[in-house]
Amino acid sequence: MEQHSKDKERFFKTLKSGNVRTLARAITLVENDVSFVEPLPKQENYSQVIGFTGAPGVGKSTLINSYIDALRKSGRTVAVLCVDPSSPASGGAFLGDRLRMNEHIADPAVYIRSLSARSHLGGLCKNISQIIQVINYTEKWDIIILETVGAGQSEVEIAKIADCKIVVVCPGYGDEMQAMKAGILEIADILAVNKADMPEASHTAKELKSMLQLRPAGARNVPIILTVASQNQGIENLLNSIDALLN
Amino acid sequence: MSKKNLKYPARVLVTKIGLDGHDRGSRIVAAYLRDAGMEVIYTPPWQAIDSIVTLALQEDIDVIGLSSLATDHLIVPDLMKSLKAANLDHIKVIIGGIIPECEHGMLREAGVGEIFEPGAQREEIVDCVAALAAKARQVKQEFEGV
Ligand SMILES: Nc1nc2c(ncn2[C@@H]2O[C@H](COP(=O)(O)OP(=O)(O)OP(=O)(O)O)[C@@H](O)[C@H]2O)c(=O)[nH]1
Ligand SMILES: [Mg+2]
Numbered sequence: 001m002e003q004h005s006k007d008k009e010r011f012f013k014t015l016k017s018g019n020v021r022t023l024a025r026a027i028t029l030v031e032n033d034v035s036f037v038e039p040l041p042k043q044e045n046y047s048q049v050i051g052f053t054g055a056p057g058v059g060k061s062t063l064i065n066s067y068i069d070a071l072r073k074s075g076r077t078v079a080v081l082c083v084d085p086s087s088p089a090s091g092g093a094f095l096g097d098r099l100r101m102n103e104h105i106a107d108p109a110v111y112i113r114s115l116s117a118r119s120h121l122g123g124l125c126k127n128i129s130q131i132i133q134v135i136n137y138t139e140k141w142d143i144i145i146l147e148t149v150g151a152g153q154s155e156v157e158i159a160k161i162a163d164c165k166i167v168v169v170c171p172g173y174g175d176e177m178q179a180m181k182a183g184i185l186e187i188a189d190i191l192a193v194n195k196a197d198m199p200e201a202s203h204t205a206k207e208l209k210s211m212l213q214l215r216p217a218g219a220r221n222v223p224i225i226l227t228v229a230s231q232n233q234g235i236e237n238l239l240n241s242i243d244a245l246l247n
Numbered sequence: 248m249s250k251k252n253l254k255y256p257a258r259v260l261v262t263k264i265g266l267d268g269h270d271r272g273s274r275i276v277a278a279y280l281r282d283a284g285m286e287v288i289y290t291p292p293w294q295a296i297d298s299i300v301t302l303a304l305q306e307d308i309d310v311i312g313l314s315s316l317a318t319d320h321l322i323v324p325d326l327m328k329s330l331k332a333a334n335l336d337h338i339k340v341i342i343g344g345i346i347p348e349c350e351h352g353m354l355r356e357a358g359v360g361e362i363f364e365p366g367a368q369r370e371e372i373v374d375c376v377a378a379l380a381a382k383a384r385q386v387k388q389e390f391e392g393v
Pocket of ligand 1: 227228
């Protein structure tokens with residue numbers, strides 16, 4: 001017991017020093033057992049948390065990949081947590097968000113971690129707040145980006161956790177619009193219409209705009225931003241809109 | 248079945264090094280492992296050795312599964328050296344694909360955990376990965392004491 005608490009103290013010291021291996025281990029340990037973070041002080045949040053949510057395949061990972069680029073150009077360090085669904089039958093998971101984020105691999109100021117939802121409903125994983133607490137504790141990562149599982153209508157947990165929420169949509173999703181009506185629209189600080197290279201994009205943007213106008217008078221302004229994540233278009237705009245909300 | 252040794256899901260990196268981009272085999276193995284309750288981190292092919300080391304580090308990987316259909320396995324000994332240099336030699340590496348018999352010795356000597364040839368059965372692969380993951384976990388726990 002004595003030895004164990006000494007080990008733990010040493011571990012947290014290494015974590016604080018910015019060691020990436022220890023950060024990765026700490027995230028696994030917290031993911032598995034939330035009591036692991038109990039000794040950590042509940043300090044001021046160091047990192048700003050940006051959440052990306054939206055239906056499967058709208059381009060969340062691709063957009064995050066481009067956004068990381070823009071953040072790095074502005075000199076900020078970035079930790080990314082990508083949550084993918086788990087298989088209900090086996091509990092296992094295929095974590096594939098890295099498929100779209102490979103280009104940052106050689107940059108030590110970008111940390112990417114794939115997480116399974118482990119049957120947790122809500123779009124994230126059960127201990128996401130404590131995982132964020134661990135990253136905060138290191139005081140090394142200016143921005144934490146969260147990617148939710150491809151969300152339908154009820155995955156709004158991110159609203160409680162992120163300082164800025166981006167709801168990503170793309171043209172040609174009839175039921176996407178249903179989802180927007182059903183509530184995910186309410187959590188958006190910014191709406192990104194991705195795949196704006198598709199001809200119906202301006203129509204989608206128009207439709208979103210008229211939906212926003214249905215809100216009661218005095219509702220906050222929600223920018224609608226057109227992006228082509230796969231070609232790095234609209235990303236400056238996205239970055240500026242997010243920064244405007246953060247400051 | 249395969250979770251028997253592990254309290255929490257194994258984290259397995261399934262990827263490809265070198266120049267060959269055919270990833271059908273990788274996908275099948277990834278599905279086997281997922282359906283056995285493991286968490287599979289899947290990446291694009293053509294990874295550089297340094298990238299695999301970074302992936303293993305950032306994702307807290309227990310086992311690395313490489314698919315080699317051409318000659319990509321010939322650089323695996325370099326990967327093993329790089330993992331060791333990064334203090335990651337608790338991570339076990341397995342290779343699947345087309346690997347000539349005469350090269351098995353060289354690969355095992357380099358520290359490769361297991362080699363699977365075409366026709367390897369699901370159970371075989373899953374059990375092997377589960378056992379190697381359990382070992383890796385144990386080493387990590389002893390090393391960090393937490
Ligand atoms: N035409 C077009 N395709 C895009 C764009 N952005 C992403 N895509 C493609 O859309 C597909 C899905 O992209 P992802 O980034 O994986 O989507 P995602 O929302 O992260 O998907 P999940 O995580 O599975 O929910 C990929 O084939 C991308 O190449 C874009 O701006 N234009
Ligand atoms: Mg994704």
